[in-house]
Amino acid sequence: MDNDHQKVDPTRKRVLVCGGGVIGVCTAYFLSKKGAAVTLIEQSSIACAASGKAGGFLALDWCDGGPISSLARASFNLHRSLAEELNGRESYGYRPVNTLSLSITEAENPPRTQKSKLPPWIDGPAKSPKSIGTTETTAQVHPQLFTRTLIEKAVAEYGVEVVIGKVSSIETGDGKVTAVVEGGGVIDGDAVVLALGPWTSKFSLLSSVIRVHGVKAHSIVLEPKEADAITADALFLSYIPANGGLAMDPEIYPRPTGEVYVCGMSSEEEIPDNPEQIQPNMDSIRVLKQVAETVSSHLGREAGVKAEQACFLPCTDDSVPVIGEVPGMKGCFVATGHSCWGILNGPATGAAVAELVLDGCSTVVDLSRFSPGRFVGGRGRRR
Numbered sequence: 001m002d003n004d005h006q007k008v009d010p011t012r013k014r015v016l017v018c019g020g021g022v023i024g025v026c027t028a029y030f031l032s033k034k035g036a037a038v039t040l041i042e043q044s045s046i047a048c049a050a051s052g053k054a055g056g057f058l059a060l061d062w063c064d065g066g067p068i069s070s071l072a073r074a075s076f077n078l079h080r081s082l083a084e085e086l087n088g089r090e091s092y093g094y095r096p097v098n099t100l101s102l103s104i105t106e107a108e109n110p111p112r113t114q115k116s117k118l119p120p121w122i123d124g125p126a127k128s129p130k131s132i133g134t135t136e137t138t139a140q141v142h143p144q145l146f147t148r149t150l151i152e153k154a155v156a157e158y159g160v161e162v163v164i165g166k167v168s169s170i171e172t173g174d175g176k177v178t179a180v181v182e183g184g185g186v187i188d189g190d191a192v193v194l195a196l197g198p199w200t201s202k203f204s205l206l207s208s209v210i211r212v213h214g215v216k217a218h219s220i221v222l223e224p225k226e227a228d229a230i231t232a233d234a235l236f237l238s239y240i241p242a243n244g245g246l247a248m249d250p251e252i253y254p255r256p257t258g259e260v261y262v263c264g265m266s267s268e269e270e271i272p273d274n275p276e277q278i279q280p281n282m283d284s285i286r287v288l289k290q291v292a293e294t295v296s297s298h299l300g301r302e303a304g305v306k307a308e309q310a311c312f313l314p315c316t317d318d319s320v321p322v323i324g325e326v327p328g329m330k331g332c333f334v335a336t337g338h339s340c341w342g343i344l345n346g347p348a349t350g351a352a353v354a355e356l357v358l359d360g361c362s363t364v365v366d367l368s369r370f371s372p373g374r375f376v377g378g379r380g381r382r383r
Helices: 022-033 069-085 143-158 197-202 282-295 339-359 372-378
Strands: 014-018 037-042 057-059 098-105 126-133 138-140 161-164 167-173 176-181 185-189 191-194 212-223 233-240 251-254 260-268 304-316 322-325 332-336
Touching: 014 022, 014 176, 014 185, 022 037, 022 143, 022 191, 022 332, 022 339, 037 143, 037 185, 057 069, 057 339, 069 138, 069 339, 098 282, 143 161, 143 339, 167 191, 176 191, 191 339, 197 212, 197 304, 197 332, 212 282, 233 282, 251 282, 260 282, 282 304, 304 339, 322 339, 322 372, 332 339
Parallel strands: 014 037, 014 191, 037 161, 098 233, 191 332
Antiparallel strands: 057 138, 098 126, 167 176, 176 185, 212 260, 212 304, 233 251, 251 260, 322 332
């Protein structure tokens, strides 16, 4: 492996990107587009974890007033321009959507009625419909297809090399970085970006600086028989179970492929070493199927079930992403902790990190709020 990775134009900065999810792929894409020689190292396969099992919902202004507002706005607009550049409508299901909030109270035999203020396919006991997003402010992508389209473009046109292997350690010093891959491989570079989602803090060199934990989120993908009946309306629900349990907040995203994605039911659990080992909790899957059937007869038992799945969302102790150079580790950068907004914020994060690594600062978005340095000395941790 060593020799293969030395045959690079010496005038190009060599950057290693660890992680083949949306953050790592976006970072590799923009680094290579700016002229860097990029090697992306992924343990399993591209978009095998949260980036392949997320909903792909995008919102322009839902983060306004919070610490990631500028990042979200920049990234929403970048998604739009990338969709034009990469034919996103055909390649990965990019489309603007209307977004509704609804209240649903579960019943054993819900009446099936179509309400004038709702799309016809929503025939369950829905109340209090409210528009919370329009085609100007909300959109969607198929996250796995988006991530894979981007890496294919980066490989074909900008020379990114993808290496499948687990990085066991990162070494920094003398202005260089080295990634040691299980099996004996060693890959050298001038800088490294760690974008491993909740696995990022498993590196001993980072665990003393930041903590990224995983929240396990469940989802199902349904294939309704009458796919053409399902309109491009994303649904955010306040859902009351029939057994008097706590209210839930599931989400439903119809996709232009004819599939319908339903998600919810999250919990904190230990993250397995291998993302391929993640299995859903079947009680959570059953609840999501019940939610879908209650909302719409199109999503009931006659609908095919394409996927029952779970993934871990990377979260930080202060609920703000970690993006920047690691204190005391020159040339080592980190980009993770985006929680449920990883697909939305992937492009702007990647573009900003590319500028930070190659130019020393970001013009895409001010990254100071996201600096890993905020955790040094205990700052940024919940008390």
